[in-house]
Amino acid sequence: MSDDSKDKLDPPHNGEPINLKQLAAILQLSQTTVSLVLNNSPAAKSIPAHTRERVFQAARKFHYRPNYFARSLRRNRSMSIGVMAPDLSEGYFTMVMNGVEEYLLRAQYFYFTASHYWNHELMQEYPRMLVERAVDGFLLLNTPSEIRSPLPTVAISAHNNSPGVTNIILDHMRGAELALRHLYELGHRKIAFVKGPNIIPDTEYRWRSILEVARQLDIKVQPDHCIQLDADSWSPGVGYEPMRDLLARARDFTAIFCFNDISAIGVIRAIYDAGLSVPEDISVIGFDDIMSAAYHKPSLTTVRQPLREMGRQGAQVLLDMISQPEKQYPEEIVMQPELIARESTGIAAAAQRGKRRA
Numbered sequence: 001m002s003d004d005s006k007d008k009l010d011p012p013h014n015g016e017p018i019n020l021k022q023l024a025a026i027l028q029l030s031q032t033t034v035s036l037v038l039n040n041s042p043a044a045k046s047i048p049a050h051t052r053e054r055v056f057q058a059a060r061k062f063h064y065r066p067n068y069f070a071r072s073l074r075r076n077r078s079m080s081i082g083v084m085a086p087d088l089s090e091g092y093f094t095m096v097m098n099g100v101e102e103y104l105l106r107a108q109y110f111y112f113t114a115s116h117y118w119n120h121e122l123m124q125e126y127p128r129m130l131v132e133r134a135v136d137g138f139l140l141l142n143t144p145s146e147i148r149s150p151l152p153t154v155a156i157s158a159h160n161n162s163p164g165v166t167n168i169i170l171d172h173m174r175g176a177e178l179a180l181r182h183l184y185e186l187g188h189r190k191i192a193f194v195k196g197p198n199i200i201p202d203t204e205y206r207w208r209s210i211l212e213v214a215r216q217l218d219i220k221v222q223p224d225h226c227i228q229l230d231a232d233s234w235s236p237g238v239g240y241e242p243m244r245d246l247l248a249r250a251r252d253f254t255a256i257f258c259f260n261d262i263s264a265i266g267v268i269r270a271i272y273d274a275g276l277s278v279p280e281d282i283s284v285i286g287f288d289d290i291m292s293a294a295y296h297k298p299s300l301t302t303v304r305q306p307l308r309e310m311g312r313q314g315a316q317v318l319l320d321m322i323s324q325p326e327k328q329y330p331e332e333i334v335m336q337p338e339l340i341a342r343e344s345t346g347i348a349a350a351a352q353r354g355k356r357r358a
Helices: 001-005 019-029 031-038 042-044 049-061 094-107 120-132 173-186 202-216 237-249 259-274 305-321 349-358
Strands: 080-085 110-115 138-141 155-158 167-172 191-195 226-228 255-257 283-288 299-304 332-335 338-340
Touching: 019 049, 031 042, 031 110, 042 305, 080 094, 080 237, 080 305, 094 138, 094 305, 110 120, 110 191, 120 259, 138 173, 155 349, 173 255, 173 283, 173 299, 173 338, 191 237, 191 259, 191 299, 226 237, 226 299, 237 259, 259 283, 259 299, 305 332
Parallel strands: 080 110, 080 138, 138 155, 155 167, 167 332, 191 226, 191 255, 255 283, 283 299
Antiparallel strands: 299 338
16 A cells, blocks of 8 residues: 555544554554654654655544553643753743643643753753653744654744744844844934853844844844854853953943843943943843843843733643644734833933934
């Protein structure tokens, strides 16, 4: 029987999720072969790519569910999901998880959290381990790993291109416009930039948006005024040392737009340690609006990501996908940022002098 004819076989059930035995029968493959593919086992590499893809397509089409504890689970669900993140330190992830937890608690869902710390082997192994624990779906936070699984999957700030994954993303073009137009209207023309670590999925999307908005505003992005963060860290030191080095070689800029609030806090300390002040000498704008941003001195102007709402939305969509697998779900859900103007930005020194002369 050809591959095409196998795929056209009807499932032997009434629309309910099928088990491994049924899926193997539909595909006319052994249960071992199907299991190796669905669990992304290293041994699956020996199976032809077209066969692996056919297994995934059939698993999605016929709503395959791992059946490890089916006899003891009502409606063939474990009422749990797997959450993967780089880490859960203070800042971005804490706020996203607040939204995730709020929704899951109301829905009486449990979750397993796995922090991979950007370790590629862990990013490959954790999905298999979570499947073995019979999770109903995956929620990926800032994790670009292309999980090949029939389970429902939602990715937050991960820009995941795997089939069937719904991505919750920010409108980075709007975020860049809010920040740069705010600085532009304050008279800033010479602006420095802190670019995020290459390992973070949002970095390139945000940077391309910054370059486009800067071009529209006729703001020159000078390479020697740009900082590239080398590490994904939730210590302000991630911004302090690069800013200290930047100030040692150049001070002919009046503002700096930082990749996130944590780096911005480090940048502010470096400015003060160099004998300058914020915002009188250099205005600083961050990104995210973490909980401590409003209480820093000076309080931090930032582009607010709706982090709790992104977490809540991600959890809601994932549970909808689990309970209603027959529905079609969007590839992307775009969230809108907001400018929060506080004390760390002010009128550029040159613009202030011009006002005084007038």
